[in-house]
Structure formats: structure tokens, C-alpha cells
Amino acid sequence: MKAATYVPEKPCKRGHLLRYVAGTHMCVECNRLHNAAQNREQKIIRMREWYAKKGAAARRNWRLKNAEREKATRRIYQAKNKNKISTQVRARRLRKPETFRQYKKTQYAKHREQILAKRKEWGAANKERIAELNRRWRLANPDRDRALGNRKRARKLHATPPWLTDADHDRIFAIYAEAQKMTRESGVEHQVDHIVPLQGRNVCGLHIPENLRVVPAVVNFKKNNQFIEELCA
Numbered sequence: 001m002k003a004a005t006y007v008p009e010k011p012c013k014r015g016h017l018l019r020y021v022a023g024t025h026m027c028v029e030c031n032r033l034h035n036a037a038q039n040r041e042q043k044i045i046r047m048r049e050w051y052a053k054k055g056a057a058a059r060r061n062w063r064l065k066n067a068e069r070e071k072a073t074r075r076i077y078q079a080k081n082k083n084k085i086s087t088q089v090r091a092r093r094l095r096k097p098e099t100f101r102q103y104k105k106t107q108y109a110k111h112r113e114q115i116l117a118k119r120k121e122w123g124a125a126n127k128e129r130i131a132e133l134n135r136r137w138r139l140a141n142p143d144r145d146r147a148l149g150n151r152k153r154a155r156k157l158h159a160t161p162p163w164l165t166d167a168d169h170d171r172i173f174a175i176y177a178e179a180q181k182m183t184r185e186s187g188v189e190h191q192v193d194h195i196v197p198l199q200g201r202n203v204c205g206l207h208i209p210e211n212l213r214v215v216p217a218v219v220n221f222k223k224n225n226q227f228i229e230e231l232c233a
């Protein structure tokens, strides 16, 4: 049943012009606004209580049921907030490097196939960009570049044993850095030499700190793989 209303002589303090006849002669509009506000408040309180109790599970359920929709929403958000997200990720990575490394590792173990496929695909589509990034990195890190290049070559030759520790790799890197330093300081090109060559005819040396030394480049070139043949003769 609709309550009877009348138009009062003066509007209410908020300027409304309609009152209920029954009860307290309340302003219709003020009453409606009051109820709405109260309802809204109660609704929010109820919602908060509900979320505190079942929110996480409900969200997870919803996400499972609406995986596609969730994905689409996330894609849109990611596309719109690229910079923001990458800044956040970078900050988090800097704050917790170990956690990040661990996360990367587990992700890789879990999704190895997809990651490799994606990487391959991305690499094919961004050849120039990769070359440019590599070039810049090499310019900024000549020592590391050389160490990595040699390590790669050594690995190819199966000369880097799996039992090398991180400390060993650091020592190897330090030797390459030393060669660079000596080159800079003496003005004569210095290189890292494998005392027992990686690819001798009779014996293959290992790419381990104990088998490395810094020598002037001339010596390194001249020696080639000769000396081990003499040793083994």
C-alpha cells in the first residue's frame, strides 16, 4: 500500500516538497535518502563480513569457473598498464632477488616446453632487437663477454666439468677480468690461456681455474696446440 502524501507549505531544509501524511509527517525524499544510505552501509558491512569469511575461496572459485573471462580482463589490464607492471616487477625483483630466482626456476621446471617455444618464437620475431641488446651488453661488459664467450666455447668442447662450483666460475671470471686489466695497463693484448689445451690431439684440458693463466696474446696464438703434443710425445 502506498502511503498518502501531501505538499507542505514550506519545503524541508533540503528543499524537498513532499511529505507523508501518516506517522511523523516525514519528508518523503529525505526518508528515501536516509534509508538508501543505511542500506548501502549495511550492504558494505555485510559484504565485508562475507569476504572475510569466504572471500578467498569464492574468488578462487569464480576464477576457476570464469578462467577465460578472467584471462581476458587480465590481458586488458596488462596492456593498459605495461609500464606500471614492469616497474612493479622490477622493484619486487630488486627487493627479493632470491625469491625471484626461485620463482623463475620453478616456473621453468613447470612450463619448460612452453617457455622454450615462446622464447624461440619471440627470438625469431625480434632478431634485430636481440642483436642490438647483445651488442649494447657486450660494450658495457667486455670482461664478462669474454668470459662468457670462452665458457661457451669450452662447454661446446665438453671441457667444463659439471662439478665446478659458483666459486670456481667466479675464479674463472676473475682470470678473464685480469687479462683485460693487463691488456689495458700494459697496452699489450693479453688473453686467457688453457695450460693444457681444450682440444689437444692427445689430451683435452679442462676449462677450470687451475688450467687457466693470463698470457700475452702473441704467446697464446703461437702456442696453439703444439705444446701438449710435445708433452705427450
Ligand SMILES: [Zn+2]
Pocket: 012, 013, 014, 015, 016, 027, 028, 029, 030, 031
Ligand atoms: Zn527533505
